[in-house]
Amino acid sequence: xxxxxxxxxxxxxxxxxxxxxxxxxxxxxxxxxxxxxxxxxxxxxxxxxxxxxxxxxxxxxxxxxxxxxxxxxxxxxxxxxxxxxxxxxxxxxxxxxxxxxx
Amino acid sequence: xxxxxxxxxxxxxxxxxxxxxxxxxxxxxxxxxxxxxxxxxxxxxxxxxxxxxxxxxxxxxxxxxxxxxxxxxxxxxxxxxxxxxxxxxxxxxxxxxxxxxxxxxxxxxxxxxxxxxxxxxxxxxxxxxxxxxxxxxxxxxxxxxxxxxxxxxxxxxxxxxxxxxxxxxxxxx
Numbered sequence: 001x002x003x004x005x006x007x008x009x010x011x012x013x014x015x016x017x018x019x020x021x022x023x024x025x026x027x028x029x030x031x032x033x034x035x036x037x038x039x040x041x042x043x044x045x046x047x048x049x050x051x052x053x054x055x056x057x058x059x060x061x062x063x064x065x066x067x068x069x070x071x072x073x074x075x076x077x078x079x080x081x082x083x084x085x086x087x088x089x090x091x092x093x094x095x096x097x098x099x100x101x102x
Numbered sequence: 103x104x105x106x107x108x109x110x111x112x113x114x115x116x117x118x119x120x121x122x123x124x125x126x127x128x129x130x131x132x133x134x135x136x137x138x139x140x141x142x143x144x145x146x147x148x149x150x151x152x153x154x155x156x157x158x159x160x161x162x163x164x165x166x167x168x169x170x171x172x173x174x175x176x177x178x179x180x181x182x183x184x185x186x187x188x189x190x191x192x193x194x195x196x197x198x199x200x201x202x203x204x205x206x207x208x209x210x211x212x213x214x215x216x217x218x219x220x221x222x223x224x225x226x227x228x229x230x231x232x233x234x235x236x237x238x239x240x241x242x243x244x245x246x247x248x249x250x251x252x253x254x255x256x257x258x259x260x261x262x263x264x265x266x267x268x269x270x271x272x273x274x275x
Contacts, residue, residue: 003107004104004107004147004148009107012111012115012144015115016115016118016141019115019122020118020122026122027122031173032122035121035122035130035134038134038165039118039121039134042137042138042141042157046141046144046145049145049148049153052150052226053149053226057226058231058233059234061150061152061153061231062231062238062239064153064156065153065156066246068156068157068160069246069250070246071161072160072253073249073252073253075169076168076254076256076257077253077256077260079257079261080257080258080260080261081260082176083172083261084260084261092176
């Protein structure tokens with residue numbers, strides 16, 4: 001970490017997070033929205049690693065492992081929901097399923 | 103070190119932008135894998151080699167395979183058969199391939215000049231992470247385990263196909 005300035009690395013994490021956010025807000029295909037959420041989670045984890053290596057503490061990496069496990073659980077449930085959505089509505093467009101039942 | 107970081111950051115940003123602008127989900131996935139590998143190299147440069155390996159194995163490996171399985175299961179679009187000849191056209195894979203090549207050259211450079219780069223950077227070893235994980239954060243790791251279990255059961259329950267026919271003798275004709 002001695003060579004790489006912290007603010008450059010944090011800027012990278014912020015840019016990646018912004019790209020993921022733009023993806024979630026602009027795309028209407030639900031698979032691509034889920035991928036954008038993955039980019040955002042990755043950027044958040046990167047910020048944890050940067051902070052952890054800035055203060056030479058292992059806590060940042062511990063948090064990254066937590067984020068990793070959370071992303072895995074989130075993706076499995078999200079993809080199961082996508083499969084169910086496609087079987088029932090035959091579409092992946094989130095605008096077409098804006099009615100709740102019950 | 104700094105120039106390596108800048109190149110990798112550029113590759114990560116370019117691959118992420120390409121990933122969210124594709125219309126085909128598989129093409130987006132290709133770019134997303136490049137983005138994850140670029141972030142893994144950044145983690146490596148930041149002195150977290152264990153996390154970098156975990157990023158490649160879990161994100162670029164397991165989660166992406168999950169995405170690919172779901173895209174294959176859905177088989178989106180009836181025109182998939184017609185597109186089969188276009189799948190391997192160079193226009194699709196040339197972008198991710200160039201970005202991957204940049205990352206590969208960079209990794210080769212890092213490995214060949216190991217003594218200068220890796221020993222200078224202050225690393226946090228996997229041992230410290232493990233000790234911290236299983237002493238200070240033991241409650242957190244247990245909660246994560248419970249959450250993964252809930253994720254598995256939830257995914258199974260949600261994606262289960264509801265059976266219309268209860269029994270073969272009770273079948274409604």
